[in-house]
Amino acid sequence: GAEGTQSNVPFVGxxxxxxxxxxxxxxxxxxxSTKGGAESDAFVAAPVVAKDRPLLDVGRVVMQFGGLKALGxxxxxxxxxTIHGLIGPNGSGxxxxxxxxxxxxxxxxxxxxxESHSLAGLNSPQIAALGVARTFQNVQLFGELTLTENVLVGxxxxxxxxxxxxxxxxxxxxxxxAVARKRAAAILDFVGLASLANEEAxxxxxxxxxxxxxxxxxxxxxxxxxxxEPAAGLTxxxxxxxxxxxxxxxxxxxxxxxxxxxxxVVMSVCDTITVLDFGEKIAEGKAAEVQANPRVIEAYLGxxxxxx
Ligand code: ADP
Ligand code: MG
Numbered sequence: 001g002a003e004g005t006q007s008n009v010p011f012v013g014x015x016x017x018x019x020x021x022x023x024x025x026x027x028x029x030x031x032x033s034t035k036g037g038a039e040s041d042a043f044v045a046a047p048v049v050a051k052d053r054p055l056l057d058v059g060r061v062v063m064q065f066g067g068l069k070a071l072g073x074x075x076x077x078x079x080x081x082t083i084h085g086l087i088g089p090n091g092s093g094x095x096x097x098x099x100x101x102x103x104x105x106x107x108x109x110x111x112x113x114x115e116s117h118s119l120a121g122l123n124s125p126q127i128a129a130l131g132v133a134r135t136f137q138n139v140q141l142f143g144e145l146t147l148t149e150n151v152l153v154g155x156x157x158x159x160x161x162x163x164x165x166x167x168x169x170x171x172x173x174x175x176x177x178a179v180a181r182k183r184a185a186a187i188l189d190f191v192g193l194a195s196l197a198n199e200e201a202x203x204x205x206x207x208x209x210x211x212x213x214x215x216x217x218x219x220x221x222x223x224x225x226x227x228x229e230p231a232a233g234l235t236x237x238x239x240x241x242x243x244x245x246x247x248x249x250x251x252x253x254x255x256x257x258x259x260x261x262x263x264x265v266v267m268s269v270c271d272t273i274t275v276l277d278f279g280e281k282i283a284e285g286k287a288a289e290v291q292a293n294p295r296v297i298e299a300y301l302g303x304x305x306x307x308x
């Protein structure tokens with residue numbers, strides 16, 4: 001489906017070869033520092049955003065797939081510096097909303113505004129360049145690359161040097177590489193993976209792969225980070241660690257939209273929650289308000305998640 005598969009092996013092999021040729025130093029494994037430091041958080045950029053207006057403003061968005069309306073005219077306003085939960089039963093349109101926000105789907109109608117930009121007509125890389133990063137419902141990592149390399153892929157945007165400068169080992173390229181490696185180490189430290197920097201991603205336990213995916217998204221210097229069910233399949237201790245990292249990201253000034261099935265996670269970390277059902281917004285507010293809303297209880301909390 002649209003979410004893709006975990007690792008496209010021939011492509012990764014190709015990617016690795018290209019990097020190894022162009023940036024011999026970048027993919028050397030010996031010289032990586034695996035030690036985290038107190039200064040490391042500074043390498044995860046704190047974005048500057050206007051505080052007095054929504055960071056994201058979605059107006060009457062419709063997403064039609066043939067005869068199916070996955071989103072039936074949804075409004076969504078996300079305040080800067082908040083964790084905004086997006087919940088709802090399976091098939092209610094949550095992932096579709098993420099795909100609209102990141103340019104994977106072009107909405108049938110409606111508008112999406114990010115800061116002062118309309119996202120209409122922009123593709124995924126253009127939207128990412130404006131400061132919107134995401135993780136996927138199914139983990140998507142380069143399994144044969146190390147953790148550091150996975151983060152470096154996310155950091156490519158930060159390079160000033162062209163490929164020729166890098167290949168020739170010119171000073172500016174070497175400086176860029178050093179900065180990128182430092183930042184990659186800091187980001188891995190930020191998500192608690194510093195000690196595993198030189199492991200191949202495919203060898204990580206599932207919960208750590210999730211954290212690596214978040215780290216790679218942070219490498220894009222996002223203003224808005226979209227997380228699609230990051231706690232899915234995680235053990236209780238992993239979920240606890242994930243929650244503290246999500247809060248830490250928010251405290252850095254990065255706004256988060258969190259899709260999540262674990263009600264305890266949603267209710268405890270989200271500042272605001274929007275509830276979808278059959279592609280319609282049925283409730284919005286703080287955790288306590290949403291939990292007490294009869295429409296939500298009927299549509300969603302009445303079932304398996306009633307213990308939330
Ligand atoms: P959720 O993430 O809330 O579980 P989705 O957004 O994945 O729900 O799906 C919402 C509805 O849209 C579902 O009925 C799903 O089958 C449908 N849908 C999602 N993506 C597509 C697509 N690319 N083509 C056709 N139908 C889709
Ligand atoms: Mg989904």
